[in-house]
Amino acid sequence: MRKTLVSLSTEEFVENIAEVARSRFDCQTFPQENLSADDWTLLVKAGVLLPAIPTEFGGRDSHVEMCRVVETLAEWNLPLAMYTKIITAVALRPIALRASEEAKREMLPLFATDDPMICGFASTEPGCGSAMSSMTTTYEEVEGGYRIRGRKHWQGFSSTAHWWLVSAKNDRDGRKYGYFIVKRSEGFRTIRRYEPVGMKVLDYGLNEIDAVVPKHRKIDAPERNLSAMVEMLMAPRSMMAALACGFLRRIEREAHAYANSRRIGPVPLADIRFARYRLTSIEAAQTICAALNRYLMTELSVKSEMTGSFPAVQALKTVCTELMLRAAHHYQQLVGGEGYRCGSPTNIAGQAFLDTRVFTIFDGTNDLLSQQLTQFCLDNRGDVALSGFLATSPLTAPGVAAHGVDLSFLDRDLKQEHLVLGGRAIAYTFAITQVMAWTREAEDGSLNRAKAAIEFLKADIDGIARQFDLLTTGVLDADDRQSAQYVSP
Ligand SMILES: Cc1cc2nc3c(=O)[nH]c(=O)nc-3n(C[C@H](O)[C@H](O)[C@H](O)COP(=O)(O)OP(=O)(O)OC[C@H]3O[C@@H](n4cnc5c(N)ncnc54)[C@H](O)[C@@H]3O)c2cc1C
Numbered sequence: 001m002r003k004t005l006v007s008l009s010t011e012e013f014v015e016n017i018a019e020v021a022r023s024r025f026d027c028q029t030f031p032q033e034n035l036s037a038d039d040w041t042l043l044v045k046a047g048v049l050l051p052a053i054p055t056e057f058g059g060r061d062s063h064v065e066m067c068r069v070v071e072t073l074a075e076w077n078l079p080l081a082m083y084t085k086i087i088t089a090v091a092l093r094p095i096a097l098r099a100s101e102e103a104k105r106e107m108l109p110l111f112a113t114d115d116p117m118i119c120g121f122a123s124t125e126p127g128c129g130s131a132m133s134s135m136t137t138t139y140e141e142v143e144g145g146y147r148i149r150g151r152k153h154w155q156g157f158s159s160t161a162h163w164w165l166v167s168a169k170n171d172r173d174g175r176k177y178g179y180f181i182v183k184r185s186e187g188f189r190t191i192r193r194y195e196p197v198g199m200k201v202l203d204y205g206l207n208e209i210d211a212v213v214p215k216h217r218k219i220d221a222p223e224r225n226l227s228a229m230v231e232m233l234m235a236p237r238s239m240m241a242a243l244a245c246g247f248l249r250r251i252e253r254e255a256h257a258y259a260n261s262r263r264i265g266p267v268p269l270a271d272i273r274f275a276r277y278r279l280t281s282i283e284a285a286q287t288i289c290a291a292l293n294r295y296l297m298t299e300l301s302v303k304s305e306m307t308g309s310f311p312a313v314q315a316l317k318t319v320c321t322e323l324m325l326r327a328a329h330h331y332q333q334l335v336g337g338e339g340y341r342c343g344s345p346t347n348i349a350g351q352a353f354l355d356t357r358v359f360t361i362f363d364g365t366n367d368l369l370s371q372q373l374t375q376f377c378l379d380n381r382g383d384v385a386l387s388g389f390l391a392t393s394p395l396t397a398p399g400v401a402a403h404g405v406d407l408s409f410l411d412r413d414l415k416q417e418h419l420v421l422g423g424r425a426i427a428y429t430f431a432i433t434q435v436m437a438w439t440r441e442a443e444d445g446s447l448n449r450a451k452a453a454i455e456f457l458k459a460d461i462d463g464i465a466r467q468f469d470l471l472t473t474g475v476l477d478a479d480d481r482q483s484a485q486y487v488s489p
Pocket of ligand 1: 086120121122123124127128129130131153154155156196199204358361362363364365367368371420
């Protein structure tokens with residue numbers, strides 16, 4: 001079976017996985033509960049982990065297939081796509097890229113068998129998620145290896161993963177960060193389970209680590225700052241584009257089907273103009289994510305070091321996840337009360353909304369990523385104004401030029417709140433550029449979709465310019481005397 005899977009063409013391989021996802025895991029009927037080992041076995045047997053594994057260890061070693069697998073799974077079951085993405089892109093990818101030969105030989109072949117193996121990534125702690133420099137989990141060199149001690153929480157697969165990639169610090173000789181491959185049995189314990197609001201296919205919890213691991217299980221990565229962690233997170237962040245593309249294809253289809261069949265008085269819901277506005281917004285979200293997915297597949301590779309793609313990845317993650325959430329909201333509103341029902345036979349809106357909510361929070365909260373994107377552009381603009389830099393940067397220049405995007409509101413003293421909002425505007429401008437690139441290659445009939453998508457993105461940028469105006473009114477720095485004058489008759 002393994003042999004056959006390895007020799008399939010990409011199309012056959014992905015279609016095989018699509019068939020399993022469609023027939024067994026469709027979120028319309030699949031229970032919203034932790035995935036059983038038997039069900040994970042079905043997917044592992046279909047080969048969902050193979051693209052992440054180098055060929056010498058029995059895998060298919062393919063960037064495009066890693067993306068296409070999560071895109072396909074997301075169309076049928078979003079949490080399952082995330083399940084697979086955490087194992088392939090968050091955990092196995094840095095191991096395949098950076099671990100010692102001995103560690104790879106010990107571990108990776110296990111993930112190329114039919115066994116339902118799971119590997120998680122343990123970084124977040126109860127005291128820190130966004131600012132990882134505050135981590136308290138430590139490592140120290142001991143005889144025969146490293147001892148790692150600390151607490152981590154919210155990890156996907158908290159109580160089910162067999163292997164972990166764990167981040168830790170050492171302050172003995174100035175601050176150093178280290179990344180270790182840990183077997184659960186070596187000292188990874190789940191001491192409390194968490195009940196999530198959505199994404200229930202995965203299990204989460206509070207974990208205590210006291211483990212000694214052999215020397216060869218320390219990953220080769222820069223130690224003096226968190227740049228290695230940022231790089232490790234770039235693969236899963238960029239792959240949000242594939243996931244969003246598949247998920248939104250499904251949401252667009254479901255929203256249209258519902259709006260065509262539901263009657264509001266004498267007319268179908270789809271004939272109401274504001275309902276059409278919501279449907280168009282969902283279509284635009286799908287188009288934008290398809291364009292960003294094209295960028296992911298053709299311009300990036302999660303199989304190599306990704307540091308140079310930092311700004312593009314920040315934009316991919318923030319735009320795609322915000323659009324997933326926005327589209328799920330429109331869909332749920334279109335479905336009305338029936339969209340607030342668990343297990344409704346007519347729609348998947350309630351579940352889609354609950355599942356998407358966390359996407360702007362995990363894998364790096366969008367607010368922080370947006371701030372970092374603006375800061376990156378400021379640090380790289382040289383002597384020119386920020387809008388001038390964006391008008392020449394290859395990631396944004398085509399969008400600025402073709403659509404007269406006015407980013408001059410960014411040319412001012414930028415406080416933290418402006419950095420966050422500005423990052424969104426930069427990401428939307430990047431997305432306009434990618435929709436233009438996608439249109440050049442897309443099929444006939446995509447021009448209208450592209451035009452609408454770009455108009456939505458321009459409106460988002462205008463909205464951010466308006467929020468800059470709002471901030472100048474002093475809403476963040478309330479002064480009682482000035483406010484009294486403002487509201488007095
Ligand atoms: C379902 C789920 C699955 C997860 N899976 C994993 C996993 O597998 N492994 C793992 O290690 N972790 C995992 N996490 C943890 C996740 O990565 C963190 O929750 C996330 O990084 C945010 O950290 P935090 O929760 O500590 O929030 P905090 O750091 O406390 O941030 C809270 C909020 O503060 C605001 N904020 C923070 N910084 C800024 C800023 N610069 N500008 C503006 N606003 C800001 C944002 O609104 C942010 O959402 C998961 C979390 C969830 C909910």
